[in-house]
Every structure is written in structure tokens, then in C-alpha cells.
Amino acid sequence: MSAVQHDGPVIEVLLVEDSPGDVRLTKEAFREANGAIRLHVAADGVEAMAFLRREGVHADAPRPDLILLDLNLPKMDGREVLAHIKEDAGLKTIPTVILTTSEAEADILKSYQLQANCYLTKPVQLEAFETVVKSINDFWLTKVKLPQPLPGTVEENS
Amino acid sequence: MKPNRGKEAHPQVLLVEDSPGDIRLTREAFRDANESVYLHVATDGVDAMTFLKHEGTHLHSPRPDLILLDLNLPKMDGRQVLAHIKADDSLKMIPTIILTTSDAEADVAYSYKLQANCYLKKPVQLEAFESLVKSINDFWLMKATLPQQKQTT
Numbered sequence: 001m002s003a004v005q006h007d008g009p010v011i012e013v014l015l016v017e018d019s020p021g022d023v024r025l026t027k028e029a030f031r032e033a034n035g036a037i038r039l040h041v042a043a044d045g046v047e048a049m050a051f052l053r054r055e056g057v058h059a060d061a062p063r064p065d066l067i068l069l070d071l072n073l074p075k076m077d078g079r080e081v082l083a084h085i086k087e088d089a090g091l092k093t094i095p096t097v098i099l100t101t102s103e104a105e106a107d108i109l110k111s112y113q114l115q116a117n118c119y120l121t122k123p124v125q126l127e128a129f130e131t132v133v134k135s136i137n138d139f140w141l142t143k144v145k146l147p148q149p150l151p152g153t154v155e156e157n158s
Numbered sequence: 159m160k161p162n163r164g165k166e167a168h169p170q171v172l173l174v175e176d177s178p179g180d181i182r183l184t185r186e187a188f189r190d191a192n193e194s195v196y197l198h199v200a201t202d203g204v205d206a207m208t209f210l211k212h213e214g215t216h217l218h219s220p221r222p223d224l225i226l227l228d229l230n231l232p233k234m235d236g237r238q239v240l241a242h243i244k245a246d247d248s249l250k251m252i253p254t255i256i257l258t259t260s261d262a263e264a265d266v267a268y269s270y271k272l273q274a275n276c277y278l279k280k281p282v283q284l285e286a287f288e289s290l291v292k293s294i295n296d297f298w299l300m301k302a303t304l305p306q307q308k309q310t311t
Contacts, residue, residue: 086273089271092270092271092273093267093270093271095270095276103303105306108303108304108305108306109251109305109306112250112251112252112253112305113247113250113251115244115250115273117275117276118253118275118276118298118302119302119303119304119305120301120302120303121303132301135296135297135301138293138297139293139296139297139301140276143278143290143293144276144277144278145261145266145277145278145279146266146277147266147267147270147277148263148266148267
């Protein structure tokens with residue numbers, strides 16, 4: 001396990017992102033913001049669904065408390081991943097935040113129509129990007145009451 | 159064309175809340191956080207749905223950019239209002255935030271199942287309440303990208 005040891009409950013975040021640069025920046029920004037976060041990364045849409053369904057190498061994957069989903073992804077794109085999540089009675093309750101460079105009105109509308117929990121535009125500027133990640137932590141992981149994992153699901157052993 | 163209404167102009171927020179005290183506190187907290195916010199209030203679930211459907215006395219109501227919805231309401235309760243919003247193709251994309259004193263796990267789970275955009279527990283302490291309203295403003299109206307208004311009214 002690469003996660004840094006942390007006392008208290010761990011917050012599982014799944015980042016679905018194919019850009020290694022963005023993965024790294026997100027990881028660093030979360031680390032600064034909140035030591036309780038365990039960030040998991042899926043680099044394409046197919047891997048994201050395997051993680052969420054605990055298939056293949058992801059058999060022991062935890063259920064994420066929050067999903068950060070890019071729209072433009074290889075293999076299966078983020079719109080499709082979002083549709084799959086929100087059609088699945090077991091997954092649809094996991095807050096799914098779109099985090100993408102796209103500012104296209106069609107993407108914004110489609111995401112909210114598919115019931116993305118919110119849509120954030122990835123800023124190009126480094127500092128602004130860090131601020132957005134920090135605001136995800138400050139709002140979603142600090143203020144919001146997240147759903148408890150359903151009884152009977154595999155849980156983290158923190 | 160900036161997609162986020164809140165970063166400019168006047169974000170329209172619909173507060174569905176029956177407690178006069180909470181309405182007043184929310185109004186004051188928004189005024190402190192962001193004076194460009196237009197806060198509309200519906201005091202029960204039926205009133206909220208009329209507002210959203212531009213019916214009756216709400217013929218000229220604007221389409222809200224954000225809905226803050228209490229769960230325990232007279233006439234039609236918040237769970238039902240949420241179900242109606244999320245079953246309606248023209249309303250479902252309006253971010254709907256549950257803001258309630260309930261922290262019952264059943265209410266939280268049910269709200270997310272109905273696709274509430276997020277669930278916030280109303281703090282009892284005044285300062286914590288103000289800070290929560292401020293964080294709603296800072297996140298939803300300043301950071302998040304909201305869907306564009308359609309041609310309404």
C-alpha cells in the first residue's frame with residue numbers, strides 16, 4: 001500500500017484521469033489539503049468501471065466516497081462512465097464530480113442531465129488548479145454529508 | 159460566454175424552507191457572502207413546484223440556478239419535491255442541494271438515491287450555519303460550472 005499512514009477514517013477518492021500530469025497535480029494538491037484522503041487512479045473508463053465493480057485486478061477495491069471524473073478518456077469516455085454509474089442502483093449514490101478541461105455547453109448540460117453531482121472546469125493555471133482541488137476537499141469532503149457505504153459491502157480496514 | 163452564471167450577473171437561488179428563522183438567517187448569510195444572489199423562497203413543497211413550473215402566482219418566476227431544499231416541509235415534503243425535480247427532464251439538471259436538520263442515515267441515502275446533488279446538514283450553531291451558507295456560495299456559485307439558463311420568461 002502506497003498510502004501514507006493516517007489515524008482516523010480514510011476517505012476513498014477515485015480519480016478517473018488519463019493525463020499523468022493532472023494525476024500528479026491532483027495527488028499533490030489533495031495531499032496538502034487533507035491527509036485522510038486515499039486517492040485511487042483509473043487511467044481510462046474501462047478501468048474505472050472495473051474498479052467500481054471490483055473486477056479483475058480490482059477485486060479488493062474499496063467503494064469510493066467520491067469520484068472525480070474526466071470526460072475525455074481512452075477506451076470508454078467519461079460520459080459513458082457517468083451514464084453507467086448513474087444507471088447502476090448500487091453505484092448511483094456515489095457523488096460523481098466532473099473535472100474536465102471542456103467548457104462546451106453541450107458537455108455541461110449532458111453531464112447534469114445524466115445527474116453528475118457537479119461540474120468543475122479544470123483551470124489551465126497551476127495555482128487555480130490547486131485551488132479547485134482544495135475547494136473539492138473543503139466542500140465535498142468537509143461540509144457535505146456523504147452517503148454511508150451500504151451494509152454488506154467490502155469496507156476499508158482503517 | 160462564461161458558462162457559470164454565479165461568477166457574474168445575478169445567480170437565482172430558490173430556497174425551499176418553512177422555518178421563518180432559517181429563511182432569515184439564510185438570507186442574511188447570502189447577503190454577506192455574495193450580494194448579487196437573488197434569493198427566492200418557497201415555504202412548502204407545493205409552492206416550490208409551482209415556482210419551478212411557473213404556475214399560478216409564479217407565472218414569471220425565473221428558473222433557479224441552484225435549489226436549496228429542506229426535507230421536512232408542509233403540504234408536500236422535500237423528498238417528494240426532489241423526486242419530482244429529478245423525474246422532470248427540464249428540471250433535473252438544476253443542482254439541488256438538500257439542506258436539512260436531519261442527519262438520519264436513511265434520509266441521506268434516500269436523497270442520494272433520488273440524485274440530490276449533495277446533502278448538507280444544517281448546523282444548530284449560528285456561526286456554523288453562516289459558514290455553511292458561505293461555503294455553498296463559494297463552491298456552487300463561484301467554483302462549479304452550472305448549466306446555462308434556458309430561454310425562460
